[in-house]
Each structure stands twice: as structure tokens, then as C-alpha cells.
Amino acid sequence: MKEKILKALKENPDKFLSGEMLSKELGITRAAIWKHINSLKAEGYEIDSVSKKGYKLIDVPDLLTKDEILPRLNTKYIGKTYVYYSKIDSTNKKAKELATDGFEEGTIVISEEQSLGRGRLGRVWYSPKGKGIWVSIILKPDIPTMMAPRITLIGAAAVHSALEEFGIKSEIKWPNDIILNNKKVCGILTEMSGEMEKLNYIVMGIGINVNTEENELENELNKIATSLKIECKKEICRKQLLCSLLNHFEDFYDAFKEYGTLENVINICKKNSILIGKEVKIISYGKEVAAKVIDIEDDGELIVKYDDGTVGKVLSGEVSVRGLYGYV
Numbered sequence: 001m002k003e004k005i006l007k008a009l010k011e012n013p014d015k016f017l018s019g020e021m022l023s024k025e026l027g028i029t030r031a032a033i034w035k036h037i038n039s040l041k042a043e044g045y046e047i048d049s050v051s052k053k054g055y056k057l058i059d060v061p062d063l064l065t066k067d068e069i070l071p072r073l074n075t076k077y078i079g080k081t082y083v084y085y086s087k088i089d090s091t092n093k094k095a096k097e098l099a100t101d102g103f104e105e106g107t108i109v110i111s112e113e114q115s116l117g118r119g120r121l122g123r124v125w126y127s128p129k130g131k132g133i134w135v136s137i138i139l140k141p142d143i144p145t146m147m148a149p150r151i152t153l154i155g156a157a158a159v160h161s162a163l164e165e166f167g168i169k170s171e172i173k174w175p176n177d178i179i180l181n182n183k184k185v186c187g188i189l190t191e192m193s194g195e196m197e198k199l200n201y202i203v204m205g206i207g208i209n210v211n212t213e214e215n216e217l218e219n220e221l222n223k224i225a226t227s228l229k230i231e232c233k234k235e236i237c238r239k240q241l242l243c244s245l246l247n248h249f250e251d252f253y254d255a256f257k258e259y260g261t262l263e264n265v266i267n268i269c270k271k272n273s274i275l276i277g278k279e280v281k282i283i284s285y286g287k288e289v290a291a292k293v294i295d296i297e298d299d300g301e302l303i304v305k306y307d308d309g310t311v312g313k314v315l316s317g318e319v320s321v322r323g324l325y326g327y328v
């Protein structure tokens, strides 16, 4: 009902809608209308209430609530079950609990702020309030568990494509970073549950620094991290970006499920790779090895040439890749 009232207010931006009219149209009492209006106000909607005139929408909050996102989303199933928090420890942690409780494929968990946002290998992901997109997607594809890390590249290609719609040309640092101006603007954390043969679920967490200011990237994070606002020198609409991201994600993910290939995704990751042709350090289980990145395989693995001339494949999920002289 609240959604219907909001829709009516949005469709009549310059008009007062009387409580009586709303109550007749929606078939609920005026007291109930008043309650829903108060609940919208509590969410941050600025609504003018004038006795004998009614209600007029003045301003919409910059929030990624269900009411703001679902009407703009063109997906079939990604995001249709929408779990929203203003603050949570980690959306990935919550999504894993929900996936275990039987929440279906496509459910997303989103929060304006994370108090314990997580990166890979127990690292911390800085997630300040209202400044970014901190979202996790529950996936339950019928694939062997060992194929699950490939899904990370679907996330990377989806973020890249969404940014492209905003005229932002990003680079992809295999397997889970999106880079702007040699700094990290987005990170992806793919977690899974399953046995060798059977995958129970995947949770893909995506964190994008959207409107974070430079001085908000604390603890020297500004040396390796950036935001869309810092690079584009203007605010970016988080709602539009989130919808575009989820739309692209569903397209790529559907193709993967239907045909079992990652052709488009790999093409995007190769074409926009910041690593191919570079000398890097591959860090795995505390060991560092120098190598040159040659290519990305059709199955998503990184092909590298070691200093002794041998060529090898690197699986995502277990490594970090660093440039010889800096982050990339």
C-alpha cells in the first residue's frame, strides 16, 4: 500500500493529493493513509502535509530502498526479492544466511552502510553510509563447485558495462577489481557453499565506491582506492547505476546458465584488462612469484609466463595479483 501511495505522489509532482481522494482510490481509511505517509517521511521522503489540501512530494531521498529501485529495474529475477538495510555488518554474511534458509536465486541484500564489510581472505572492505553500492546477490546455478569462481568475472563484466553506460571507461584487474586511473573503484567477493560435486549456493558481493570523497578514504586508502565522484568530478546516481549493474549482470549470467560459456564476459575482461602484457607478482598462500600476464583463458583462468620461461594457469579465488611497482 505504501508503494501505491508513493507512486501516486510521484506521478503528481506539483499537486497536493487529498487524503480523502487517496483513501477512496486505494480503498483504505484516511488514518491508514496518514500512517503510511509518516512511514515514508521516516524513510527520508520529504512530504508536505497541509490540512484541507493533502500531501505533496517535495523530495526523494538518495536511498537504495525497494520502493526506489524495483520500479526502475528491468530484470526477470535478479533483485526481485530485495532485502534492504540502512546498516548491517556485511551484506555477504547476511546473504549467506538467507541462502542457507532457502532464499531463492536472484535475491539481493543491500545496505546503505556496512560496519564489517569484507574483502577476500579476511580483509576489510570500507563501506561508508550512502556513499557506495554495497550489494550481494544470491545465485544457485546448476554447475560443479569448481566452476563457481568464474562467476566473479560475470560481476566484473557487469560493473564495467554499467559504468560504460555512464560514459566511464574502467579497466578490469583480474579477477575481482575494477580500476579507474590506476586505483580500485570496485571490488568483488564471491563466496560459495557446496561439496565437490554439488554447489549449494554462491553469494557474489559487489562494492562500488560511488560518491565517496577523497578525504573519506581513510587510513591511506586513497593511495590505492578511488570513487566515481573523485574521478568524474560529479555525483553519480546510485539508483541508476545499481539498476544498470543488475540488468547487465542478469544478461551475462543467463547466457552462462543457458549456453555454459562466458564468451562475452571473457571478451570484455580481455579487452579491458589492465593486466595483460604486464609484469606482475602473483601472491598465493604467502608466496610471491614474478610473472608476465599473457592472456585470459576461455574458462576464465589467467595465463602467465614465469621468469624461467614456463607458461602456467592461475585460478582465481586463491591469488592476489600486484603490479611490480604498485597496486596495478
Ligand code: BT5
Pocket (backbone or CB within 6 Å): 089, 090, 091, 092, 093, 114, 116, 117, 118, 119, 120, 121, 123, 124, 125, 126, 127, 133, 134, 135, 136, 176, 184, 185, 186, 187, 188, 189, 205, 206, 207, 208, 209, 221, 224, 225, 226
Ligand atoms: C575485495 O576484496 O575487493 C572484495 C570487496 C567486496 C566488497 C563487497 S561490498 C558488498 C559485499 N559485502 C561484503 O561484506 N563484501 C562485499 P580484496 O581483493 O581482498 O580487497 C580488499 C582490499 O581493498 C583491502 O585490503 C583494502 O586494501 C582495499 N579496500 C578496502 N576498502 C576499499 C574500498 N572501499 N575501496 C577500494 N579499496 C578498498
